[in-house]
Amino acid sequence: xxxxxxxxxxxxxxxxxxxxxxxxxxxxxxxxxxxxxxxxxxxxxxxxxxxxxxxxxxxxxxxxxxxxxxxxxxxxxxxxxxxxxxxxxxxxxxxxxxxxxxxxxxxxxxxxxxxxxxxxxxxxxxxxxxxxxxxxxxxxxxxxxxxxxxxxxxxxxxxxxxxxxxxxxxxxxxxxxxxxxxxxxxxxxxxxxxxxxxxxxxxxxxxxxxxxxxxxxxxxxxxxxxxxxxxxxxxxxxxxxxxxxxxxxxxxxxxxxxxxxxxxxxxxxxxxxxxxxxxxxxxxxxxxxxxxxxxxxxxxxxxxxxxxxxxxxxxxxxxxxxxxxx
Amino acid sequence: xxxxxxxxxxxxxxxxxxxxxxxxxxxxxxxxxxxxxxxxxxxxxxxxxxxxxxxxxxxxxxxxxxxxxxxxxxxxxxxxxxxxxxxxxxxxxxxxxxxxxxxxxxxxxxxxxxxxxxxxxxxxxxxxxxxxxxxxxxxxxxxxxxxxxxxxxxxxxxxxxxxxxxxxxxxxxxxxxxxxxxxxxxxxxxxxxxxxxxxxxxxxxxxxxxxxxxxxxxxxxxxxxxxxxxxxxxxxxxxxxxxxxxxxxxxxxxxxxxxxxxxxxxxxxxxxxxxxxxxxxxxxxxxxxxxxxxxxxxxxxxxxxxxxxxxxxxxxxxxxxxxxxxxxxxxxxxxxxxxxxxxxxxxxxxxxxxxxxxxxxxxxxxxxxxxxxxxxxxxxxxxxxxxxxxxxxxxxxxxxxxxxxxxxxxxxxxx
Numbered sequence: 149x150x151x152x153x154x155x156x157x158x159x160x161x162x163x164x165x166x167x168x169x170x171x172x173x174x175x176x177x178x179x180x181x182x183x184x185x186x187x188x189x190x191x192x193x194x195x196x197x198x199x200x201x202x203x204x205x206x207x208x209x210x211x212x213x214x215x216x217x218x219x220x221x222x223x224x225x226x227x228x229x230x231x232x233x234x235x236x237x238x239x240x241x242x243x244x245x246x247x248x249x250x251x252x253x254x255x256x257x258x259x260x261x262x263x264x265x266x267x268x269x270x271x272x273x274x275x276x277x278x279x280x281x282x283x284x285x286x287x288x289x290x291x292x293x294x295x296x297x298x299x300x301x302x303x304x305x306x307x308x309x310x311x312x313x314x315x316x317x318x319x320x321x322x323x324x325x326x327x328x329x330x331x332x333x334x335x336x337x338x339x340x341x342x343x344x345x346x347x348x349x350x351x352x353x354x355x356x357x358x359x360x361x362x363x364x365x366x367x368x369x370x371x372x373x374x375x376x377x378x379x380x381x382x383x384x385x386x387x388x389x390x391x392x393x394x395x396x397x398x399x400x401x402x403x404x405x406x407x408x409x410x411x412x413x414x415x416x417x418x419x420x421x422x423x424x425x426x427x428x429x430x431x432x433x434x435x436x437x438x439x440x441x442x443x444x445x446x447x448x449x450x451x452x453x454x455x456x457x458x459x460x461x462x463x464x465x466x467x468x469x470x471x472x473x474x
Numbered sequence: 475x476x477x478x479x480x481x482x483x484x485x486x487x488x489x490x491x492x493x494x495x496x497x498x499x500x501x502x503x504x505x506x507x508x509x510x511x512x513x514x515x516x517x518x519x520x521x522x523x524x525x526x527x528x529x530x531x532x533x534x535x536x537x538x539x540x541x542x543x544x545x546x547x548x549x550x551x552x553x554x555x556x557x558x559x560x561x562x563x564x565x566x567x568x569x570x571x572x573x574x575x576x577x578x579x580x581x582x583x584x585x586x587x588x589x590x591x592x593x594x595x596x597x598x599x600x601x602x603x604x605x606x607x608x609x610x611x612x613x614x615x616x617x618x619x620x621x622x623x624x625x626x627x628x629x630x631x632x633x634x635x636x637x638x639x640x641x642x643x644x645x646x647x648x649x650x651x652x653x654x655x656x657x658x659x660x661x662x663x664x665x666x667x668x669x670x671x672x673x674x675x676x677x678x679x680x681x682x683x684x685x686x687x688x689x690x691x692x693x694x695x696x697x698x699x700x701x702x703x704x705x706x707x708x709x710x711x712x713x714x715x716x717x718x719x720x721x722x723x724x725x726x727x728x729x730x731x732x733x734x735x736x737x738x739x740x741x742x743x744x745x746x747x748x749x750x751x752x753x754x755x756x757x758x759x760x761x762x763x764x765x766x767x768x769x770x771x772x773x774x775x776x777x778x779x780x781x782x783x784x785x786x787x788x789x790x791x792x793x794x795x796x797x798x799x800x801x802x803x804x805x806x807x808x809x810x811x812x813x814x815x816x817x818x819x820x821x822x823x824x825x826x827x828x829x830x831x832x833x834x835x836x837x838x839x840x841x842x843x844x845x846x847x848x849x850x851x852x853x854x855x856x857x858x859x860x861x862x863x864x865x866x867x868x869x870x871x872x873x874x875x876x877x878x879x880x881x882x883x884x885x886x887x888x889x
Contacts, residue, residue, distance in 0.1 A: 217582035221560055221790070307723040308663065308731065308741070326663055328723050331866055418550050419672070419727045420862075422855045437554055438853040440578075 210446035217440040225443065232447035242448070245426040246455075249406060252337060252427055256405040259345045261398060264352025269382075271357050283354075290350035298414040301343055305329045330416065333425045340412050344405065352397055359393040360386070395467050399460050406456050409433060428452050510567040510797050512544045513556075515784070518570075519546045521750045525813045529805045536804075540797060549729070553849075556789075560584060565789040567798040570620060573608035573783040574842050578849045580611035585787040586795050589615045594799075596807045597823035602783075604841060605822055609785040617785030618802050619822035621814045624779035624835035625676060625768065627667070628737065628751050629744035632762040633658075641766035644773040645715065652719040655743045663721050668733055668742035671724035671865045672858035675780040676746050677712045682778045682840040683770045684708035688857075689843040689882055696845055696886035698879030700860075709871050711771060713864055724865040727858070748782070749818030749832035767835045781839040783820075845886045856881045 172178070211232055213225030236242050267286075271279055304312050307328050316324040330336050363386050371381045387394070409429035413421070421430055432452065436445020518526055530542045545566070547555065553575060559565045571579065579585065592598050592615050601619050609617030634640075634651070637658055642648035648667075655666035669676060678688060686705030689696050699705060716724075722736075733745035738756030745751065746768060755763050770777040786806065788798045804810065811821035815828065820836055827833055842848050851857070860878035863869040869877070 217557070217560075217578065217584070220557065221583050223561075307726060308736075326721065326723075328725055330723075331725050331862075332868075417727075417730075419855060419858055420725060422859045424859070434854070437557065439850050440557070 207446050207449060210443050211450050213443045215442040215446075220440070220442065228443070232443045233451070236444060236447050236451065241423050241426070241431070244423070245428060245431045248337075248426065249428045252341065253402060253405045256341055256344055256348075256408075257398060257401040259341070260348045260352055260401055260405075261394070263345065264349045264397075265356055267349065267353045268356035268360060271353065272360055286350035286353055289347065292347070294347065294410045295414065297343065297347060298411060301339070301415060305339060330420055336416050336420070336425055337412075337427075340415050343411050343415060344408060347411075348401065348404070352401075355393060355397060356390065359390045363389050391467065395464065399463060402459055402463065403456050406459070407452060508539060509541045509543055510794060510801060512542060512568040512801060513547050513552065513566040514544060514570045515552070516546045516548055517748075517750070521753055521819075522814060522817050525805070525810055528813075529801070529810065532804050533801050536800065537797065542801065560789070560791075563791060565791040567788065567792040567794065568801055569787055569789060570784050571617065571787055573605060573622075573781075573785060574852065575849050576608050576617055576785055576787070577611065577844060577846050579787075580609075580616045581846050584789055585616040586790050586792065587614050587616065588618065588788065588799070591799055595803055596811070597825060600823045600825045602820070602822055602824060604781050604839075605783050605785065607844070608783070609787070617787040618806055620784040620786050620806060621811070621822060622781055622783035622820040622836065623748040623750070623818075624781060624820065624832055624839055625679070625746055626749050626765045626779075626831050626835050627744050627746055627768050628734075628749075628755065628763060628765050630737075630759060630762055631764050633743045642769050644769050645711065645771040645777070647773075648769055649715060649718055652715075656718070659743070663741060665719065665721040665736070665742045667715075667719035667744045667746065668722050668736045669716055669720040669746055670722045670726045670728040670733070671716065671720075672726065672861045673728035673746075674857035674861060675728070675782065677709070677861050678857070679768070679777050679779060679840065680712040680715075680771075681705045681708035684711065687840075689845070689886060691843070691845075696843065696883060698882035698886075700875040700879045700882070706871050706875055709864060709875065712861075713871070716865060725862040749830070749835075752818060765831045767831060770838075776835060776838050778838045778840045779835045781836060781841050843886065847886050847888055850885050850888070851882055854881070854885060856885070 210225065212227060212229060213219075214228045214231070215225040219225045267282075271282060274282070304310055307313075307326055310329075312329070313324040313327050316322070316327075329339055367385050368381055371385050376384070407429050408427070409432075412425075412427050412430050413433065416425060416430075421434065426434070428448070432445055432448045435448060436442050514526065526544055530544070533542055534540065547570075549572070556565075556569060556579075595618050602622055605619035605622055609615060609619060633655060637651070637654040639651045639654065642651055652666035656664070659666075681688070681700070681704070684704045684707045686702050686708050687699050690699050691697075700709075728747070732754070733742070733747050734751045734754040734756075736742045737745050737751075738754065738759065740758070749765060752763055752765065768777040768779065769775070786802045788795055788802070792798050806822060808826065811823065811826055815821045815826065815830070818830070818832055820833055821827065856878050860869075860874045863874045864871055
C-alpha cells in the first residue's frame, strides 16, 4: 500500500467492527479445504489407534478381571472389580520392588545423562578425525540389538570362561578366577545398569551434541573474557540454552529405565530372577506370565503407567517452574 | 485446487485398501490336516534324533500326504510359548510336558481326554506308576507316559584308576574320593564332581536321603517341610559335599553350562545327571567313561534320585487329534521305548524294565509334591534361591529353609 494516509484509531475500529460481525460463508469448498489435513493424517491415526488402542483396551479390561490359565484357555475372564489392584497394593513385594526400581532408575538416568553430556562436550573439543571415530563407535553401540548385546555381555561375564574375569586377574586387581558376577543382587543390578547405560549413551550424546551447536560462540567468549572458569561457563551459559533438550532426554530416560525389561530379564536369567532382584518390568512379567495371573499383571502394568506419568509430570513442572522463576 | 482434493482422497482410499488387503493375507490360516506340529524338548534332539526320524518316516508311510513338523523346545521357556499358543489358537498337535508341569495344565483343561484310547497305546496296562499318575487328573487320562530318568554319576575311569578308586558305596567314601581327585589335579577350576549350585533336583535328593521331604499335605492344606531337622541335615550334607567336590558356580543352573560339556572339556572327573549324558562326553573321553549309582549317606543304600520324566499330551485345540494320537502311538511303541532304553532312559512300562545303571538308580526315588501349583514354586525359583543363599553363605541353613518353606506353603495353597 503506497498510500501515505495513516488511518486514525476510530476509523480502524470502524473498519474492524463490520469485519468481525460479518460471518465467513460456510461453503462446501471451504469445509473440504479445511479438512484436507485431517484426511491426510487419518491413516496414521487409525493405524496408531489400532496398534495401541486395542492392547490398551484389553489391558484395562484384564486388570478388572480374574484371568488365569483356565480363563486363558476358555478365552473368557471373570470380573472381580478392584480386587487385583487391592491385592497388588497390599503386597509388600510390590512396594519393595517399587523402591528398588526408583533407586535403579535414578542411578541409570543419572549416569546416562552425566556421561552422555560429558562425551558430547568432548566431541566439541576434539579434532574431526577423532570425532568421526567416536561417533562411529557410538552409532555402532546404538545399532546393536539389545538381545545380542545381552548375549555378548553374558559371555564376557561368564563364570568359567568370561573375558572380564580373565582381564581383571591378569591386571592384578586380585583373583577374579571363577568370580560369580551374579552372586549378589547389587552385583547383578550393577551389571544390568552398566549394560543399559552403555546402550543409552549414544542417543544422549548425539542429541546434546546437536544442541551444543546452538550455543552462541559469542556468549561463551564473552563469559570467558569476563574471567569465568569452564564450570561457570557451562552452568550459566550452556545449561540454560540446553534446558529443553535435557528436559526431554531425562523424561524419556525415566520412562524407559523405569519399565525396562529386556536387559534385566535376559542378563539375570529366568532361573535367577526372584523377589530379591525384581524390577518393575520383570516383576510384572513373572506375576502375569509365570504365575498365570494375567489380571494381576495388568493391574501392575496400569499402576506403573500412572507412576511414570506422575514422575514425568512432576519433573516437567519443576523444570518449567524453575525456568519461570529465573 | 480440485486436484488437491482428488489426490488426498485417492491417497486415503489407496491406503485403506492396502492395509485391509494386507490384513486379510496376514491372518493365520488354520493348520490343515496335511501337517501336524510336534513339540519335543532338545533332549530328544541331542539324545535320540534317530528315534524321531524313524517315527516320522513310519507316520508318513501310514498317512501319505501328511508331514510332521517337529519343533524342539528348551525347558525354561517352552511353557511360556505354549501359553502364547493357547491364547492365540495355533496350539501344537503333540506337546512334551515334564511330569512336574502336567497337573496345572490338566486342571486348566488344556489337554484332550485320552481315556477312551488308552488301550490303543503300547504297554498301557503296565505303565510306570509314577508317570501314569502324572498324566491322570480326576480319573481321566490326559497324557501318554514318554520316558523316565533317574540321575546317575558319569565318571572318568582313567582318573579314578589313577587314585585307585572304585565306585563308592557311601557318601563318605565318595567325599574322600573327591578329596583325592582334587589333590591329584591342582587346577583351580577342576571339579572332582561337577555340580551346579542351584541344581535342586540333585540337592533335594540329600533331603530325601536323610528322611526329609519338600512339603506335606494334611487337613486339606499343603505345609512346607524343609524346616524339619531331617531336611536341614540333608541340606547341610549337600553343602559339605559341594564345598569339597564342585567348582561349579554356586548360583548357576544345571543346564548352563551343560555338565557333559564341562566333562568333555576336561573340567570334571565326574558329573551328575541323566544317564543319557554319556552320549555327549566328547570324542576324547568316550572310551574312558562309565556310570555308577549315586550313593546315599548310609553305606550300601543309593541316594534317592529325582524320578524325572515326560509325558506326551494332545492340546484341546489341535487341528487333528486322531493324527496326533497316531504319532504318539508310533513314538511310544515297544520298539520306540526300547530305543529310548538303549540311550540310557527308563522306558515307560514295567514289563520293559531292564537292569541298567539308570534303572537300578530308579529303585530308590523321590518326586515333587503333587500339587496343582507346584510349577509356580519351580517358576518362582524358591528352591534355587534357597540353595544359592546357603552355598554362598548369605543365609544360614535355618534362615534359608524357613523362608523357602513359608514361600512354598503360600504358593501351593493359593487358589
